[in-house]
Amino acid sequence: xxxxxxxxxxxxxxxxxxxxxxxxxxxxxxxxxxxxxxxxxxxxxxxxxxxxxxxxxxxxxxxxxxxxxxxxxxxxxxxxxxxxxxxxxxxxxxxxxxxxxxxxxxxxxxxxxxxxxxxxxxxxxxxxxxxxxxxxxxxxxxxxxxxxxxxxxxxxxxxxxxxxxxxxxxxxxxxxxxxxxxxxxxxxxxxxxxxxxxxxxxxxxxxxxxxxxxxxxxxxxxxxxxxxxxxxxxxxxxxxxxxxxxxxxxxxxxxxxxxxxxxxxxxxxxxxxxxxxxxxxxxxxxxxxxxxxxxxxxxxxxxxxxxxxxx
Amino acid sequence: xxxxxxxxxxxxxxxxxxxxxxxxxxxxxxxxxxxxxxxxxxxxxxxxxxxxxxxxxxxxxxxxxxxxxxxxxxxxxxxxxxxxxxxxxxxxxxxxxxxxxxxxxxxxxxxxxxxxxxxxxxxxxxxxxxxxxxxxxxxxxxxxxxxxxxxxxxxxxxxxxxxxxxxxxxxxxxxxxxxxxxxxxxxxxxxxxxxxxxxxxxxxxxxxxxxxxxxxxxxxxxxxxxxxxxxxxxxxxxxx
Numbered sequence: 001x002x003x004x005x006x007x008x009x010x011x012x013x014x015x016x017x018x019x020x021x022x023x024x025x026x027x028x029x030x031x032x033x034x035x036x037x038x039x040x041x042x043x044x045x046x047x048x049x050x051x052x053x054x055x056x057x058x059x060x061x062x063x064x065x066x067x068x069x070x071x072x073x074x075x076x077x078x079x080x081x082x083x084x085x086x087x088x089x090x091x092x093x094x095x096x097x098x099x100x101x102x103x104x105x106x107x108x109x110x111x112x113x114x115x116x117x118x119x120x121x122x123x124x125x126x127x128x129x130x131x132x133x134x135x136x137x138x139x140x141x142x143x144x145x146x147x148x149x150x151x152x153x154x155x156x157x158x159x160x161x162x163x164x165x166x167x168x169x170x171x172x173x174x175x176x177x178x179x180x181x182x183x184x185x186x187x188x189x190x191x192x193x194x195x196x197x198x199x200x201x202x203x204x205x206x207x208x209x210x211x212x213x214x215x216x217x218x219x220x221x222x223x224x225x226x227x228x229x230x231x232x233x234x235x236x237x238x239x240x241x242x243x244x245x246x247x248x249x250x251x252x253x254x255x256x257x258x259x260x261x262x263x264x265x266x267x268x269x270x271x272x273x274x275x276x277x278x279x280x281x282x283x284x285x286x287x288x289x290x291x292x293x294x295x296x297x298x299x300x301x302x303x304x305x306x307x308x309x310x311x
Numbered sequence: 312x313x314x315x316x317x318x319x320x321x322x323x324x325x326x327x328x329x330x331x332x333x334x335x336x337x338x339x340x341x342x343x344x345x346x347x348x349x350x351x352x353x354x355x356x357x358x359x360x361x362x363x364x365x366x367x368x369x370x371x372x373x374x375x376x377x378x379x380x381x382x383x384x385x386x387x388x389x390x391x392x393x394x395x396x397x398x399x400x401x402x403x404x405x406x407x408x409x410x411x412x413x414x415x416x417x418x419x420x421x422x423x424x425x426x427x428x429x430x431x432x433x434x435x436x437x438x439x440x441x442x443x444x445x446x447x448x449x450x451x452x453x454x455x456x457x458x459x460x461x462x463x464x465x466x467x468x469x470x471x472x473x474x475x476x477x478x479x480x481x482x483x484x485x486x487x488x489x490x491x492x493x494x495x496x497x498x499x500x501x502x503x504x505x506x507x508x509x510x511x512x513x514x515x516x517x518x519x520x521x522x523x524x525x526x527x528x529x530x531x532x533x534x535x536x537x538x539x540x541x542x543x544x545x546x547x548x549x550x551x
Binding site: 014190202203204205206207208209210214216217219220221222223224226229231250252253254260261262263264265266267268273275276277 | 353354356357358359360365368369371372373375405406408409410411412413414416417522525526527528529530531532533534535536537538539540542
């Protein structure tokens with residue numbers, strides 16, 4: 001089985017140079033370790049539907065459900081990982097596209113655990129494509145980077161001028177109460193998002209890179225006192241971005257805050273970025289929801305339903 | 312008096328070059344960088360920076376970030392100038408802007424870049440800088456400061472190492488001159504911090520000199536919230 005070209009290209013990343021040994025278990029990128037998912041949403045008879053679905057274990061999606069009471073027209077798919085987390089040698093590829101005028105939400109079933117690794121690494125390559133007027137909320141649950149984990153993720157987004165994408169990554173720096181060296185005990189966390197217009201014009205790129213032993217992780221301007229963070233981008237037309245930014249109040253208490261957050265403008269009028277840093281995952285999630293609600297209200301005139309008790 | 316034959320030949324002393332490097336790294340260079348504090352105002356308000364020790368750490372973090380982003384773009388632009396690869400300069404310029412989050416950060420990056428080009432062109436003739444400034448005015452390229460710095464410094468004969476050091480020096484002196492006006496700290500403490508912070512410049516250069524533009528990266532989530540915080544603060548002296 002040959003790896004998808006862009007997924008395979010991640011293998012050459014400089015930050016993976018020390019992690020090319022083969023696992024003693026199944027070899028890296030073997031059949032059964034390459035998960036693939038393709039989701040296509042479009043308008044059919046005035047309704048947004050999941051019209052295209054291709055999946056290969058360990059990634060799985062079942063049917064789209066319409067359970068959001070505040071936005072009943074929204075098809076929602078939850079990505080399920082049947083492997084119980086991301087393991088060394090795993091290679092994932094996810095493609096999500098939303099056709100003209102359609103809306104969708106893609107989330108995940110639960111926290112995404114990137115397990116401890118003693119050989120190789122795990123990689124994920126994603127594409128997200130939004131056509132004119134499309135609206136997508138792609139907000140997977142927390143990624144927990146275990147001690148010794150090595151994870152590289154690249155997401156390439158193509159977004160039409162008048163479409164809106166809300167995409168977020170929430171990260172917990174290890175299993176908090178598991179081990180004294182767990183917090184930021186990861187070997188590698190490399191996450192890149194790159195955004196273009198359909199004509200190829202580049203709008204925004206961001207690469208987050210945390211490597212083992214990074215001396216700045218506990219600096220007061222990096223992550224001191226906090227264990228979780230979120231990186232959320234809202235790609236949306238400038239006038240909507242302005243309305244959202246005006247409504248989202250920056251949260252940065254000087255005295256022992258549970259979470260801090262703020263919204264900044266992306267370059268090239270691409271939209272907004274929400275950055276959240278928090279003590280616990282739920283502190284971060286609350287801030288993400290506060291932003292998410294405003295985005296949905298301003299873009300689609302719908303609000304968010306009440307949070308489920310089990311979230 | 313030393314014998315003439317034991318002295319270094321005047322031609323290899325390069326004194327004019329050194330003098331011009333000093334001129335271009337002077338914090339009084341009128342390009343407007345004095346109006347920016349790199350988020351320090353918010354860092355003080357939120358108690359991320361409270362005293363000389365935490366200020367040193369803040370400066371070190373900003374230097375580390377600057378090396379891994381702006382420094383990479385600067386090195387690429389400098390090499391492109393020397394190779395006569397004008398498109399390479401534009402690539403470094405747009406790739407850097409693509410990674411700058413926050414309207415004030417974007418404004419700072421491009422306003423100072425343009426002002427530097429205008430200033431340098433008033434005092435010396437550089438065809439590359441002239442072309443770059445014309446492209447900024449035509450909206451072809453954003454005009455990021457480290458790119459202008461790379462072109463101007465290559466023009467006066469700076470090596471890429473020198474250009475990198477000068478860029479990093481400029482970043483720390485900008486924060487520290489703002490610190491004197493924003494917090495209880497005197498000039499001796501800020502000079503001590505500057506002296507100490509400069510120790511890292513060689514390691515930062517070695518860490519980034521081989522990186523491609525695609526490899527520019529960062530990791531400072533609290534700093535990113537500070538940048539957002541700063542834009543929404545009403546009473547302040549500085550831009551980000």
